Amino acid sequence: MRARNVAEEAHSExxxxxxxxxxFIVKPLFGDGPVxxxxxxxxxxxxxxxxxxxxxxxxxxxxxxxxxPTRVQSIAELAYGFIYKMVEDxxxxxxxxxxxxxxxxxxxxxxxxxxxxxxxxxxPTSHIAATAVLGFGVFIAVTALGFIKNGTxxxxxxxxxxxxxxxxxxxxxxxxxxxxxxxxxxxxxxxxNIMAGHTVIKVFAAFAGIAALSPVSVLAIVAIxxxxxxxxxxxxYVFTILTCVYLRDALHPGH
Amino acid sequence: xxxxxxxxxxxxxxxxxxxxIGMPQLCVEWMPNQIFWLVxxxxxxxFVLSRIALPRIGSVLAERKGTITNDLxxxxxxxxxxxxxxxxxxxxxxxxxxxxxxxxxxxRADIQKDLAVATAKADAEIAAKAAESEGRIAEIRAGALExxxxxxxxxxxxxxxxLGGKADARSVTAAVTARLKG
Numbered sequence: 001m002r003a004r005n006v007a008e009e010a011h012s013e014x015x016x017x018x019x020x021x022x023x024f025i026v027k028p029l030f031g032d033g034p035v036x037x038x039x040x041x042x043x044x045x046x047x048x049x050x051x052x053x054x055x056x057x058x059x060x061x062x063x064x065x066x067x068x069p070t071r072v073q074s075i076a077e078l079a080y081g082f083i084y085k086m087v088e089d090x091x092x093x094x095x096x097x098x099x100x101x102x103x104x105x106x107x108x109x110x111x112x113x114x115x116x117x118x119x120x121x122x123x124p125t126s127h128i129a130a131t132a133v134l135g136f137g138v139f140i141a142v143t144a145l146g147f148i149k150n151g152t153x154x155x156x157x158x159x160x161x162x163x164x165x166x167x168x169x170x171x172x173x174x175x176x177x178x179x180x181x182x183x184x185x186x187x188x189x190x191x192x193n194i195m196a197g198h199t200v201i202k203v204f205a206a207f208a209g210i211a212a213l214s215p216v217s218v219l220a221i222v223a224i225x226x227x228x229x230x231x232x233x234x235x236x237y238v239f240t241i242l243t244c245v246y247l248r249d250a251l252h253p254g255h
Numbered sequence: 256x257x258x259x260x261x262x263x264x265x266x267x268x269x270x271x272x273x274x275x276i277g278m279p280q281l282c283v284e285w286m287p288n289q290i291f292w293l294v295x296x297x298x299x300x301x302f303v304l305s306r307i308a309l310p311r312i313g314s315v316l317a318e319r320k321g322t323i324t325n326d327l328x329x330x331x332x333x334x335x336x337x338x339x340x341x342x343x344x345x346x347x348x349x350x351x352x353x354x355x356x357x358x359x360x361x362x363r364a365d366i367q368k369d370l371a372v373a374t375a376k377a378d379a380e381i382a383a384k385a386a387e388s389e390g391r392i393a394e395i396r397a398g399a400l401e402x403x404x405x406x407x408x409x410x411x412x413x414x415x416x417x418l419g420g421k422a423d424a425r426s427v428t429a430a431v432t433a434r435l436k437g
Contacts, residue, residue, distance in 0.1 A: 024279035025269060026288060037287035047296035054300050058308035065315050067322055073315075080312045100305040108300050127279075129286040130293045195280060 020202035024126055024195065042122040050111040050124075058107070079107070083240065090244035094251050101141075102247070105134065106240040113194060113232035117225070125235075126195040128187065135187030138243050146250035157253040186242055193235050197228040407431045 029040045057079075061072035069077055083103045087095050109125060116123030124130050146154040158175040160168055201224050208217040268282035269275060279285070408431050415427060 019274050021275040021277075021279055022273075025273075025275050026279065026282070026285040035285050035288050037291045039288055041285075041288055041292070043289050044292045047292050051296055051299050051303075055303055058312070059303060062308060062311050062315065065311060067315070067319050069315075076308070077312055077316060080309070080316070100309055101301065103309065104297065104301040104304055107304065108297060124289070124293065127289055129280070129289040133290050133293055191280065 018203075018206045020199045020206070023122070023198060023202060026122075026127075043124055043127075046112065046115055046122045047124055049115055050108065053111050053115065054107055079103075086241060087244055087247075090241065091247040091251060095244065095247050098247060102240060102243055105138070105243060106236055109134075109190065109239055110233065110236035113236055114229075116194065116198065117228060117232060123194050123198055125190055126198060128191045131187035131191040132183075134190070134239070135183040138186065138246060139183035142243075142246045142250045145247070146253060149251060150253055154250070154253045157249055182246065186239065190235050190239055193231055197224065197231055200224050201228070404431065404435060407435065 026035055026041050026043055028035060029042065029045060033039065035041060057072060058076050061070070061076050064070060064073060066073060080103070083106050084096070084099055087099045087102055091098070112123065112125045115121055116125065146157070150156075158172045158179070160171045160175070163171050201221055204217050204220040204224065208214045208221075210217075267276070267284060268279060408428050411427050411431050412424065415421075
């Protein structure tokens with residue numbers, strides 16, 4: 001509500017234009033109709049661009065199948081090796097079966113994060129609706145996998161056999177709570193980071209309207225943008241590595 | 256950036272000016288759209304990666320690893336061959352040296368033999384020449400002695416004649432011979 005008031009005040013004064021949240025509005029690409037579930041919107045546009053970039057990097061880039069890779073092919077190979085090693089190191093050799101799914105997550109998040117850094121773009125990963133689908137998707141898949149692979153033995157994840165007997169039920173309750181908080185923190189971490197960074201850039205951009213403040217504003221935008229370039233990668237990395245950790249818990253609940 | 260007033264878009268999440276009301280992230284009426292397109296995008300990316308890109312990259316990496324391993328093995332083999340060749344070369348060199356030494360020794364022995372023969376021959380010649388010379392010297396010496404006796408006899412005869420004596424040849428000769436012996 002405060003944002004709207006500030007925005008309205010700015011509008012009435014005609015000086016500062018202050019709409020840090022407007023960049024997250026979902027709107028139809030064609031016309032002004034209501035946003036139905038099937039309507040092609042700016043979400044569709046930027047997700048589509050992410051898909052196109054993925055195809056360009058991983059399909060067109062590796063078209064040559066060169067033993068000595070081209071630049072684009074070596075980027076694709078680097079990403080492959082990076083995530084493959086991560087999955088294998090954390091989730092073990094059995095985890096390698098799930099490598100394509102985890103790699104899809106990583107590629108999707110990093111592509112949308114970096115495309116969102118283009119000025120005037122839309123950032124799908126800043127929306128909790130998108131990241132919650134990812135986070136809860138991972139949570140449900142991993143929990144189901146844990147029960148399928150280990151049966152009731154999977155519940156041993158919550159029962160610390162090393163702890164003193166008196167403490168075990170208490171620890172089990174805490175473990176269960178922390179287990180169910182996982183998807184929430186998993187998805188909010190990503191959406192929160194992306195949203196916060198983009199909002200801060202917009203807030204600084206608004207100050208550029210005041211001549212005296214504009215150099216500071218531009219410098220701050222450059223600095224925050226640099227930070228966001230880092231955050232875009234780190235959040236994709238963190239999301240992927242946490243997925244690997246949850247997968248390891250599902251495959252090996254013993255420890 | 257929807258900054259123009261769009262009356263139709265205005266709803267629970269967007270005000271009349273087209274600005275966001277609160278956080279657009281919490282706008283429930285946009286969520287089905289976002290989730291639908293997200294699932295579509297994820298499905299496409301998963302399909303493209305798992306069917307085309309990942310097997311391709313995996314095979315390229317495996318192929319490269321194989322090539323590198325093969326090349327390393329080949330290099331190892333070539334290195335072993337080079338070591339072998341060097342050993343053969345060193346062996347040949349040692350053999351050649353031994354052969355050369357043997358030939359030198361042989362040649363030296365031959366020369367020594369020839370030299371000994373030639374020396375012996377020369378020695379024999381020198382000895383023969385020396386013996387011949389000695390004979391001639393003895394001849395010359397004997398000749399000289401005879402001549403001295405002759406000269407002494409003649410001189411004694413002449414001296415006796417010059418001193419006014421009359422000497423017969425026999426006694427003078429006997430006297431000179433006696434003198435020469437003594």
